[in-house]
Amino acid sequence: MDNYRSDNSFEEDILSVMDDELSRQIDERGEEIALSRTEPAPAKIVPSNSKGHRARVRDRFFETGLEGFAPHEILEMLLFYALPRRDTKPVAYALLRRFGSIAGVFDAPVSRLCEVEGITENAAMLFKLIPPLIGVYYTEEQRGTVYSTTASLCTLFRPYFVGCGGSKFTFACFDSSLRLLRIADVSSGTSVEMKKMLSMVLDTGCAMCALAHNHPGASPNPSEDDIVLTRKISAVLSAVDVSLMDHIIIGSSSVYSMRDGGDLTLFD
Numbered sequence: 001m002d003n004y005r006s007d008n009s010f011e012e013d014i015l016s017v018m019d020d021e022l023s024r025q026i027d028e029r030g031e032e033i034a035l036s037r038t039e040p041a042p043a044k045i046v047p048s049n050s051k052g053h054r055a056r057v058r059d060r061f062f063e064t065g066l067e068g069f070a071p072h073e074i075l076e077m078l079l080f081y082a083l084p085r086r087d088t089k090p091v092a093y094a095l096l097r098r099f100g101s102i103a104g105v106f107d108a109p110v111s112r113l114c115e116v117e118g119i120t121e122n123a124a125m126l127f128k129l130i131p132p133l134i135g136v137y138y139t140e141e142q143r144g145t146v147y148s149t150t151a152s153l154c155t156l157f158r159p160y161f162v163g164c165g166g167s168k169f170t171f172a173c174f175d176s177s178l179r180l181l182r183i184a185d186v187s188s189g190t191s192v193e194m195k196k197m198l199s200m201v202l203d204t205g206c207a208m209c210a211l212a213h214n215h216p217g218a219s220p221n222p223s224e225d226d227i228v229l230t231r232k233i234s235a236v237l238s239a240v241d242v243s244l245m246d247h248i249i250i251g252s253s254s255v256y257s258m259r260d261g262g263d264l265t266l267f268d
Contacts, residue, residue, distance in 0.1 A: 054080055071102050078130075082123035091118035106131050106163035131163025139183060146178050147210075150257045153248055156180070157212035161250050169213040171197050173206035174245070181206050187213070192229065194236060201242055209237055212248040220251030222263060230258060 057077050066074060072092040079088035094116050099105045105113070106127055113124035138159045147153055153172075160170045160183070169187040174180055181204040186196045201209065211233060213226075222230075226249065234244045246259040258264045 072096055074102060075105065078126060079123060082120065082126045083118065086118060088118075091116070094118065103163070107165040109165060128163070132160075134162050135160040135183075139180065142180070144179060147172075147174060147180060148178050150246065150248075150260050153210055153212075153246055154250075154255045154257070156183070157210075157248050158250060158255070160185070160212070161214045164214060165216065167214055167216060169211060171200060172210045172212075173200050173204045174208045174210070176207040178208060178245075192233070194233070197233070198236065198240070201237065201240060206242060208243050208245045210245040210248065212250060214250040215252070217252045220249040220254055220256035222247075222249055222256065222258060222261070226258075227263060230263070234264075 057073070057080075061069075061077065069077075072089065075092035075095055076088045079086075079091055083091065095105050095113075096102075098112075098116055099108050108127075110121065110124040110128060113119050113127060114121060139156075142156070145152065145156075147156055156172065157170060161168070167187075167190055168185055169192050170183065171186040172180060172183040182200055184196075184200065186193050186200075197209075200206075211230070226247075230244070230247045233247075237244050244264065246257055246264065249256040249258070
């Protein structure tokens with residue numbers, strides 16, 4: 001019996017080992033805490049299992065489009081393609097807190113977008129690329145449409161102002177059947193480039209034109225400056241036998257037609 005240790009002795013050895021291991025873990029944890037207080041937290045890298053999450057989000061989009069997607073989920077999915085190695089959900093939430101909505105994100109200048117933690121210049125450029133692409137897509141999709149009404153002109157112009165944080169002018173040329181020949185921005189800052197407008201008119205040989213500009217965050221009702229400018233543009237076009245169909249003003253939540261409002265009769 002003397003060659004065997006008692007049960008109590010084994011229990012004491014086990015408890016001693018457990019105490020040593022617990023002390024070691026506590027010491028290591030203390031060192032980790034101390035380091036975390038002095039070193040900045042590393043960027044949150046996408047864990048390997050998030051690849052499955054991204055695939056599920058993409059599959060959901062392919063099946064239902066954006067139906068049922070919350071705003072943060074839409075931004076999160078867009079950011080998959082600009083931030084491939086980062087968890088994009090917190091970045092999406094940060095964008096919405098900063099700019100209030102998806103429209104606010106698209107309207108924000110690149111410099112302000114890059115102020116949000118996690119947003120790179122490439123990510124900001126992705127957001128800025130989408131609004132003008134909407135206009136290009138719509139124009140090509142609607143090729144052959146006859147723009148004979150105010151409603152159709154408003155539908156044509158509105159996509160070109162999506163994501164536009166500042167004021168700009170867009171000019172469209174039409175043939176004698178009121179089918180679109182060309183549409184392009186014709187402003188540098190707040191100044192209309194008359195030379196570019198005339199170049200479009202002469203290049204296309206158009207019969208009719210229409211102009212649109214926006215009042216960011218304001219009413220679409222025309223100012224005195226709007227009326228004076230429209231008079232000048234109408235006179236220039238008349239000199240080359242081209243008529244100005246309408247001048248559409250796009251406000252924050254509505255549009256104004258200078259033709260329907262009676263303002264263009266001054267220039268006919």
